[in-house]
Amino acid sequence: MGGDLGPFATVVGSASAANDVPDLEIRLFGPKRRLDDEISRLPRHLAAAGSRMSVVNAPEVVGQDQRVSEALRRGACSSMAKMLDCVAAGEVRAGVSAGNTGALMALARRAMGTVPGISRPAISTSIPTRNQGRCYLLDLGANVEVSADRLIEFALMGEAMARHVDGLSSPRVALLNLGVEGSKGPSSVRQADAWLRDQPDIAYVGFMEGDGIFSGGADVVVCDGFVGNAVLKASEGLARMLVERVQATFDAHWGSRLVGAMARPALRRLKRELDPVRYNGASLLGLDGIVVKSHGSADATGFHYAVLRAVQEVKHDLPTRLVAELVQRRPTADSCAGGVRGGNRPDGDTSQQEKGD
Amino acid sequence: MGGDLGPFATVVGSASAANDVPDLEIRLFGPKRRLDDEISRLPRHLAAAGSRMSVVNAPEVVGQDQRVSEALRRGACSSMAKMLDCVAAGEVRAGVSAGNTGALMALARRAMGTVPGISRPAISTSIPTRNQGRCYLLDLGANVEVSADRLIEFALMGEAMARHVDGLSSPRVALLNLGVEGSKGPSSVRQADAWLRDQPDIAYVGFMEGDGIFSGGADVVVCDGFVGNAVLKASEGLARMLVERVQATFDAHWGSRLVGAMARPALRRLKRELDPVRYNGASLLGLDGIVVKSHGSADATGFHYAVLRAVQEVKHDLPTRLVAELVQRRPTADSCAGGVRGGNRPDGDTSQQEKGD
Structure with a gap:
């Protein structure tokens, strides 16, 4: 439901991704009537892909400007939270949203946690x-x-x-x-x-x-x-x-x-x-599950690419790979001097840290 | 002497600025023979401006990669330090350099200090x-x-x-x-x-x-x-x-x-x-004097603009204006909660500070 262009971009973008990836099935979360409406209005060349799309009714929506704390408090029934719970439960392999990034990150952490060895997820594109x-x-x-x-x-x-x-x-x-x-x-x-x-x-x-x-x-x-x-x-x-x-x-x-x-x-x-x-999707990296953020102002093409990004991460089973590698690779608390959480930023004068050109 | 293109860009750029500003006089700091050489080779249309340029011999040069601490220790005789001392002494109204930014900032602070109310200068373009x-x-x-x-x-x-x-x-x-x-x-x-x-x-x-x-x-x-x-x-x-x-x-x-x-x-x-x-010059703001940094890889045109920037700041007497205003305007230590130097960055978990989109 998220992006600035509403479910139109999401539905058309998803359908066009499903059109590109024949074994892709899409589950849409949001007010059922509105989503069904958008699906029924898909252009003819995407109609076949539309048959691989189902809708989970979730009338409540996290607002783009909603504070993270509010989204966490109220968001259990929102389309975003329901989608993320589905990812966490393994009912779907990946989640894609064009909604509020802060809320998405916070709800995703609550729903699925991080992989062992990662204290907090990062966003990357x-x-x-x-x-x-x-x-x-x-x-x-x-x-x-x-x-x-x-x-x-x-x-x-x-x-x-x-x-x-x-x-x-x-x-x-x-x-x-x-x-x-x-x-x-x-x-x-x-x-x-x-x-x-x-x-x-x-x-x-x-x-x-x-x-x-x-x-x-x-x-x-x-x-x-x-x-x-x-x-x-x-x-x-x-x-x-x-x-x-x-x-x-x-x-x-x-x-x-x-x-x-x-x-x-x-x-x-x-x-x-x-x-x-806008045309790429950003990965929420380090979660114990795959979540991709599409740009809030992305059009259908942007959402399409975000879905394809999620498909790529599913194909390569990114979270499992991260688990397997990071546990070995990550430094122990002792190996990185001053590696205590949040304790590495000096508070003193930084006068020696001038820019050299 | 600084920039990647050496004194050629500096001399031609200065001459062309002097050509634009009829009452501008240029003092060049560096190895005298090399600078005289460049002046003698100025294109014909800049030759008249060249007559308003003089050279102060300063054979030592601060290297682009020299550490700030080293420049401070050894730099008293460098072309950069001599130029800045001239600005500090009021012999010239402004200094322009394409050299090592960190060294320029540190030497300028040592030579002329900051205006009252400003603890450290900033760079702006x-x-x-x-x-x-x-x-x-x-x-x-x-x-x-x-x-x-x-x-x-x-x-x-x-x-x-x-x-x-x-x-x-x-x-x-x-x-x-x-x-x-x-x-x-x-x-x-x-x-x-x-x-x-x-x-x-x-x-x-x-x-x-x-x-x-x-x-x-x-x-x-x-x-x-x-x-x-x-x-x-x-x-x-x-x-x-x-x-x-x-x-x-x-x-x-x-x-x-x-x-x-x-x-x-x-x-x-x-x-x-x-x-x-490259085509603008960056102001070292908050010094008790006017210093403009030209991009290290600036060509003669870039240096020309950096000199003109310095001329603008001289015309509007920027440091004096800063002194007059900042003493009144700057917050006292009490007015800004947590305004203790370097003490404002929280060291704890920043988990509430998520990105909203």
């Missing part, structure tokens, strides 16, 4: 890089301030996801920092760096500055959720502005209808390529 | 927004982890700069956060928000997410230096990738030389517009 590559960025907002241990968990989860879901044999992992020299940045980042450097089985490439995210130099870039969220949203805003400016440049300088018409499809493609979250 | 606007983003990396007090100082400095240098009567100020609701984000950000809301003479617009930076909805966006640096560098990387892709789209789909030739100048313009730091 893959973003486009140069040379037609992609790179997982995490966390994107689930964890505002994090310790070194948390950053290490993010790195391990992202690495495992890139290996299992994307089939990379040795995904390159980087830590986001404001310089590439080891002496820079908050202590949590430097401590995570020290630990990752010591892991022979991780292709750790060291610190990376913001521009490195798009360089194609890493497959997984790790940062805290405040930074990741700011970077991702800023990138969305910049991409939108840029596409507008390219369009305006066309309109102003090569006013001919011919060039304009030739350019439009390419611009549309570009826009889609550059709108990572 | 103006970035392009929709509708051809601009917006100051700060801090960009001088302060990695900050308290509410520090964020408030950034807000006050940015607001004053936008008012005095850009002539805005009431600049709109926003705090970067991962949601627009008051309950979200780290406590330092929420505390700064509470204080700013209470100031009747500041056009405070509240929280802004990353995409808001480019929306044109604020003239000043405030965040800590780690986040600002990540956002700015990521934006640079994304802009570069986008321009490449637009170019590739042209080459692949409208292969005709005519369209390509028509597009190239527009693409170049776009590239320049979107490379905020």
Whole structure:
């Protein structure tokens, strides 16, 4: 029920994903009449896929602006909570929602918990890089301030996801920092760096500055959720502005209808390529179950991709892989100096941590 | 001496700025022979401006990768330190450098100190927004982890700069956060928000997410230096990738030389517009003197703009304005709860601070 476009985008997007994946069955959670209505109005080419969709009546909906605490208190009967309970019970293999991210994360944690070895889940999406590559960025907002241990968990989860879901044999992992020299940045980042450097089985490439995210130099870039969220949203805003400016440049300088018409499809493609979250889905990583968040303002195409993302994670059985690996790999409390939860951010003067360029 | 392109970019950029500003005199710091050489090779149209340039011999140079502590220990004779001493002594009105940012900040603080009421300087540059606007983003990396007090100082400095240098009567100020609701984000950000809301003479617009930076909805966006640096560098990387892709789209789909030739100048313009730091100069704000940082990889045009930025700040006498205003405006230690330096970041579980979408 979530996204800004309501169940229309969700239903059409799901149907079109089911159309692409012949053995995919969709269970929709929300007010039954509205959803049945949308299914009955599916375009003809999706009607067959529509027959693989069923509806679970859940009249209550978590609002996009609802506070997490309120969603937790009241949300047991909401479409989101019912869907997540179904995932937790193993009745469905994965859940996809375009709703309130904070509520989704909190309800999912309550319903299914995290895999052993992971204290808190992270949100990750893959973003486009140069040379037609992609790179997982995490966390994107689930964890505002994090310790070194948390950053290490993010790195391990992202690495495992890139290996299992994307089939990379040795995904390159980087830590986001404001310089590439080891002496820079908050202590949590430097401590995570020290630990990752010591892991022979991780292709750790060291610190990376913001521009490195798009360089194609890493497959997984790790940062805290405040930074990741700011970077991702800023990138969305910049991409939108840029596409507008390219369009305006066309309109102003090569006013001919011919060039304009030739350019439009390419611009549309570009826009889609550059709108990572909207056309990708973000994984809630570390849960003991598969949950994918579709962008709140995603259209049917965006929701379609979010469902396909969930299908990929089901195919590669991501949570089971995470369990198997993380228990072995994760550092013990002693192995990472200062790895006590939340205790890694220095409170003193940070005057030595200046930016080098 | 700093930038990646060496004194060529610095000398040509300075000369071209002097060409634009008839009463501008340039003093260059570095190995005298090399600088004299560059001046003698200035293109003919800049030769007259070259006569307003003098050279101060300073054979030692701070390296781009030199650690801040080393630059402080050894840097008294460097071209950078000599230049900053000149600014501090009032022999010149402003300093511009394309060198090591961390060293520049540290040496500048040592040479000239901060204005009363400001504990540490911040780095700020103006970035392009929709509708051809601009917006100051700060801090960009001088302060990695900050308290509410520090964020408030950034807000006050940015607001004053936008008012005095850009002539805005009431600049709109926003705090970067991962949601627009008051309950979200780290406590330092929420505390700064509470204080700013209470100031009747500041056009405070509240929280802004990353995409808001480019929306044109604020003239000043405030965040800590780690986040600002990540956002700015990521934006640079994304802009570069986008321009490449637009170019590739042209080459692949409208292969005709005519369209390509028509597009190239527009693409170049776009590239320049979107490379905020390289073509803008960043202000070291809060110093008791004017220092502008030109991007390390800036060409002569980039350095030219950095010099013009310094000229603007001199014309509007920015440090004096900051002194006059900040002493009155800055909160006392009591007025902002938890405003103790570095003490505002909670160390506990941040589980309630989830991302809302």
